[in-house]
Amino acid sequence: MSRIDALIAELCPDGVEFQTVKEIFVTKNGYTPSTTNKDYWTDGTVPWFRMEDIRENGRILGDSIQKITKEAVKGGKYFPANSIIIATSATIGEHALITVPHLSNQRFTSLALKSEFASRIEMKFVYYYCFLLDDWCRKNTTTSSFASVDMSGFKDFRFPIPPLEIQREIVAILDRFTKLEAELEAELEAELEAELEAELEARRRQYQHYRDTLLSFAERTDSQASKDNGLG
Structure with missing residues (x-):
């Protein structure tokens, strides 16, 4: 945390830019x-x-269980590689980073970076921040025949855009936590010990709290943004 605090103090002392x-x-x-x-499935x-x-395969995916043919693709347009799919109906509050077209x-809404943000945002940072978006989705649903997310509010959900150095540092930290959790899960599967299961659950709670803390930013005010843009 001290490394992140130091970077924030150095690179964005007046707060972090947010966009919807x-x-x-x-x-x-x-x-x-x-x-x-x-012809769409064979x-x-x-x-x-x-x-x-x-x-079955986790949250960072490069292949799918089921595939369709090119003839089934509307207008020949794919969701781009390195975009997020997030569940916004039925089973709400799950997401994955997809590394291929x-x-x-x-049930999913795709989030693909606009070109003007491609050099400013790391998709792995977006992947981790989407755990907070998952929580928002679970709390903001409407119900008809099945649950669905309030998509107007969804599109207004605000994402932080800290400097890339901060994004990469946070990703590196959370990657290490994720690796440790995966190692403990593998050990639990091999040993089937109740003590390991309790440790894993405690580790997950600790990881979630730490992740949410790492991803909490003070938002830069409009007045400060105006100053930075030479308007104040």
Whole structure:
């Protein structure tokens, strides 16, 4: 934490810039090609992600369990590599970073960086911050035939944009925590000991608290932003 505090004090002492989801990202909804058209599903090569992929293979994914054909892709347009899929209906509050061009089913909304932010934001930082967006989604749902996220509020959710050096330092720290948690999970699976299960749960709570603390930023005020832009 002291390293992060020092970087913040040095690089953004007046607070961190925040922008909304709709300002930073191109958002698109996933979809399911017609299941009655065999040409869309036979010998598919296009990764098509569902909740099962996250449940079975984790949150950073380069391939999917099920694939569709190129003929099933609307307008030939894919969700770009290194974008986020986040569940905004049905099972809400899950997300993954997808490292290849892909599509997803309709339960997910895709977040892809707009070109003007590509040099300012690390997608791995976005991946970690999306755990906070997950929490927001779970608390802001509407219900009809099934639960869905308030998409107007979703697009107004505010993301911090700290300097890249800070983003990368936070990612490095959280990557280390994630690796330690994965190692403990593997040990638990091998040993099947109740003590390890309790330790893993405690580690998860500690990790979540530490992650949320690392990702808490003071937002720069409009007056300070005006000064920085020479308007004050």
